[in-house]
Amino acid sequence: MERLRVDRQLEEALAHGPDPLHLAAVFGLDPKTAIRYAENARTLLTAAAEGQSPTDGPHEK
Template sequence: MENCPAGKLWVTNAVRGLTATLERFRIDRQLEEALTCGPDPLHLAAVFGIDDKTAIRYANAARHLLQTAAETPEPP
């Protein structure tokens, strides 16, 4: 078996019939990176090659999620 990048056709067939789309996977991956590495728009733009405004939007969303999680008390 050979390891190589998954092509768009393979991924599309793999998610056929699911509520997930390639766009949702892409956005989820970028947000996960922002949550893991910190909400740094420069990092996001460099890693994913996305527009500055998009990187800032994802960084702000990650910052908001991290802030909300920090403010929410854990259940006993």
């Protein structure tokens, strides 16, 4: 159940942009938690835009 909740929150951050205020309002998250989800979403979105896996380093492809 916990994994489903985490996935849903990250999916929301990816779909609506990495906005911690939006995440806090929609899910009632603590500000620090909302910021963490937003940062993770931003990392994933940036990696996707650059065409690399989020776990790849800058010189790995």
